[in-house]
Amino acid sequence: MDGGNQTIALRWFGVAGRRSRAQERDALVLARVADGDASALTELYERYAGPLFAFLYRLAGDRGTAEEILQDTLLAVWRSAGTYRSRSTVSTWLFGVARRQAHNRLRGLPPPLPAEPPDGAEVVDGLPGPEELAVGGDRVQAALARLPLAQREVVVLAFLNDLSHREIADVLGIPVGTVKSRLHHARTTLRGCLDERMA
Structure with missing residues (x-):
């Protein structure tokens, strides 16, 4: 080596x-x-x-x-x-x-209402990354609120808490494949929500 x-x-x-x-x-x-x-x-x-x-x-x-x-x-x-x-x-x-x-x-x-962004929070174009999810701009919170709870929790665990697919599966008591599927559907929904807001 x-x-x-x-x-x-x-x-x-x-x-x-x-x-x-x-x-x-x-x-x-x-x-x-x-x-x-x-x-x-x-x-x-x-x-x-x-x-x-x-x-x-x-x-x-x-x-x-x-x-x-x-x-x-x-x-x-x-x-x-x-x-x-x-x-x-x-x-x-x-x-x-x-x-x-x-x-x-x-x-x-009902799903949560959008939260006010903290002072100085920036909103950038495209899908939110881990930093934007953590800061929690109103655009991100509004998009998260549109997700079903099952999808919202996998997004938050993956991007805000940085858990692996295996760890998320353990937390939720579901197969890893289901975690991946929920993340895929959540990304599609988030993309649609954010595209609507930018239109």
């Missing part, structure tokens, strides 16, 4: 090792939650509240509703931590719990 490839391999193993240690640490923290340790729940909250809130906000389209669902998620984690069986990472399991809480709250409700 030449020096360049060896450096790349060492970096990859370093990143993989850090991820593995983080996953082990998360599993230990979740086990403490299962044992009734409230400080462990606080530790999980501090680590994952941001990504979970971003996911829930994109599903709900409303800050207050997303905050309520996040609180429901924490309560569900507190009650069900003992059911975690290491078949997925703790972060994937947490997104699955948050998704179930969102579905419980949002079932039967």
Whole structure:
């Protein structure tokens, strides 16, 4: 192996090792939650509240509703931590719990209204990329609101939370092929929505 490839391999193993240690640490923290340790729940909250809130906000389209669902998620984690069986990472399991809480709250409700963009948010032509989804301009939120919830959640998990197709499948409890299909249909819908707004 030449020096360049060896450096790349060492970096990859370093990143993989850090991820593995983080996953082990998360599993230990979740086990403490299962044992009734409230400080462990606080530790999980501090680590994952941001990504979970971003996911829930994109599903709900409303800050207050997303905050309520996040609180429901924490309560569900507190009650069900003992059911975690290491078949997925703790972060994937947490997104699955948050998704179930969102579905419980949002079932039967109309799609969210567009949110106001944060100050300084730029809107660019074409399909939104991960950065634009994260910033959340009104054009993006309006387009996301037009997606069925099943498509909206795969878009948010893929582009905002940067989950792989396999991780999304684990969160949603569906086959990888279904994830790919929903992403394909979501992109088509988003493209149509954005084309309408630019016409």
